[in-house]
Amino acid sequence: MPELPDVEVFKRYFDSTALHQKIAKVEVREERMIKNIPVDEFKTEIKGTEFVSTGRHGKHLFGYLSNGKIVIMHFGMTGELKYYTEPDEEPDHARVIYHFENGYHLAYDNMRMLGKVTLTDDLDAYIQEEELGPNADRLSFEEFRDLLSTKRGMIKSAFMDQSLMAGMGNIYSDEALYQAEIHPKRQVPDLSDQEIRILYDTMQDVIETAVEHQVTDFPDHFLINYRDEDAQCPNCGGQIRKIKVSSRSTYYCPECQS
DNA sequence: AGTACCACCTGACGGC
DNA sequence: TGCCGTCAGGTGGTAC
Numbered sequence: 308m309p310e311l312p313d314v315e316v317f318k319r320y321f322d323s324t325a326l327h328q329k330i331a332k333v334e335v336r337e338e339r340m341i342k343n344i345p346v347d348e349f350k351t352e353i354k355g356t357e358f359v360s361t362g363r364h365g366k367h368l369f370g371y372l373s374n375g376k377i378v379i380m381h382f383g384m385t386g387e388l389k390y391y392t393e394p395d396e397e398p399d400h401a402r403v404i405y406h407f408e409n410g411y412h413l414a415y416d417n418m419r420m421l422g423k424v425t426l427t428d429d430l431d432a433y434i435q436e437e438e439l440g441p442n443a444d445r446l447s448f449e450e451f452r453d454l455l456s457t458k459r460g461m462i463k464s465a466f467m468d469q470s471l472m473a474g475m476g477n478i479y480s481d482e483a484l485y486q487a488e489i490h491p492k493r494q495v496p497d498l499s500d501q502e503i504r505i506l507y508d509t510m511q512d513v514i515e516t517a518v519e520h521q522v523t524d525f526p527d528h529f530l531i532n533y534r535d536e537d538a539q540c541p542n543c544g545g546q547i548r549k550i551k552v553s554s555r556s557t558y559y560c561p562e563c564q565s
Numbered sequence: 566a567g568t569a570c571c572a573c574c575t576g577a578c579g580g581c
Numbered sequence: 582t583g584c585c586g587t588c589a590g591g592t593g594g595t596a597c
Contacts, residue, residue: 419574478590
């Protein structure tokens with residue numbers, strides 16, 4: 308799941324559960340998840356500190372530690388967080404577990420292990436190295452318009468380009484395009500000013516609505532409920548179609564989107 | 566610059 | 582029941 312709205316929900320979950328508790332131990336079950344730093348160093352740097360706040364940039368979640376370091380988490384396609392106390396509540400694919408002194412645990416769970424966990428003391432440098440564009444949800448219309456003016460190619464590819472703007476993935480790109488009634492393969496330079504405006508508004512609305520709904524139980528008119536070739540468009544009743552756009556599965560309504 | 570394809574990973578599902 | 586191909590919400594490298 309983890310695109311911008313999902314990670315924002317993780318952030319809020321983190322904020323409401325795992326802050327201000329002394330970390331007794333960090334358990335790394337899967338060393339391949341830890342990138343850019345030796346695992347031993349990762350563990351010793353974090354042990355004895357506590358998370359004081361969190362942040363997010365696109366699909367990256369940050370946990371600020373009391374020693375000034377920052378844990379960076381990326382969730383790939385299957386990552387999530389779980390805070391729990393009883394051992395039998397531990398998720399099936401816990402790769403990194405923060406054990407708190409109060410007996411609670413925070414697990415970074417990630418079945419497919421696409422994604423990563425790392426540590427930095429310079430977040431700006433990290434964001435630069437990763438070539439992340441501005442947060443898709445903290446972008447003015449003018450910035451959005453100016454960014455798109457530099458792009459050629461398909462609009463869905465532009466949405467998914469994390470260096471252009473950070474946070475939109477496959478699902479929510481499809482969603483925004485569906486609600487804007489714009490075909491995912493439309494060439495960016497061919498979009499009218501009005502269409503750019505609509506795309507911006509729908510993108511913001513899709514992100515906001517997804518977060519409000521905790522990324523579950525979306526409104527009926529959301530395409531996300533109909534990602535199936537046998538499904539019918541909730542707007543026009545036509546058949547939802549599946550195509551490939553930049554090698555990613557793309558669902559859309561041929562009647563509504565042009 | 567844009568796009569297609571492969572690789573990294575594990576697991577679920579449908580067909581035989 | 583088991584084997585096999587396919588697919589899955591992400592990203593990075595490479596080749597055209």
